[in-house]
Each structure stands twice: as C-alpha cells, then as structure tokens.
Amino acid sequence: MIGRFFRRSSARASIVEALHLRINEASRAPGLYTHLNVPDTVEGRFECLSLHVILVLRRMNQLPPPAADIAQDLINAVFLQLDASLRELGVGDFGVPKRMKKLGAAFYGRAAGYDGALDARDEDGLKAALARNVIGTETPETGAGLARYVLASVEMLNACDLDTLVSRGPGFPSPLNDIRSEGI
16 A cells, blocks of 8 residues: 555655654653653753664564665654754754764664664663663663663564554554563
8 A cells, every 4th residue: 555655755755754753752752751761951852762763763674665765764854853953953054964974873873782682682781772872871770661661662663564654653652651571
C-alpha cells in the first residue's frame, strides 16, 4: 500500500513530516525529564530526540522498501530541524556547519553504541551508554529507567510494519509507567 503513495513527492514529504512530528512529540514527553533523569537542557533535548530517531531508524532498517527511502528522508528532516534550531539559538552562518558536523558525529556515534548494545543484548552496556550520553553521568544505574523505556520502545516498534509506522506513527511507552524488564 505505501509504495503507491511514496512515488509522489508531496505525499512522501507529508509522510516524513508526520513521522518527524510524532517522533518530536515522543522525545518531548515530560516524563522523560521528570522520571527518567533526562536533563531538561538543549543538550538533553538533543539526546532525547536523537534516541527516539535512532530507535525508529533501527526499526525501519529491518523493513522492506521503501522503508530505507523514508528513513533517509527522516534523517534529512531531522538535520534540517537541527540546523534551523542552531540558527534560532544565534549560531552564525559560519558556525553552523561546524556545529552540524559535531552533531552528526554525535548522532551516528550514539546510533552505533545503542545498536551495538541492543544487538548484543547487553543491558548493562545499554544502561551505561544511556547514562553517559543522555543523562550525562558515568553511573550506569542512573540509566536503568531509561534503558527499560528503550527496551519497551524497541518491543513496541518491532510490532509495527511500515504502513503502521507511517499511518499511526511510532509507538512509544509512557515514560511515567514503571516499565519492568526481564533483560534484553
């Protein structure tokens, strides 16, 4: 079904815009900041947005075409948003490319780290990566609640096919729930 809509560029742009909006909303859920220790700062919001985008991209990489095309358009939209945000924060035209390069390196580094921990079923590694990158501490247990949230998110996303992702959006658990984990 999605293939016929994806051939038209305006429909494709609408799909990506809606997906991007839903990911933004999920990354701004207040419970992430009040219950799961994500700092409510510019950096914390970048980390939280990156985490949610990475989880959706991870699922899209497991799906058949045209998922890869949608994933690439999503990445482009996210980085255009980051570029605009830097400009709104007052970063000058000459400073934006340098900052974007750093943000891109941080994004892809985190994607590799989270994917590695999830692929290896390494819950302790995931806690440590989330504590270090998202929360900003070297104490892995600080990332335990966020790790449970990520694992529950992966489970919800894995239940979605491409049509569901683009029509209803990615599903994420409530960060206010006490999500229990039986391990990865």
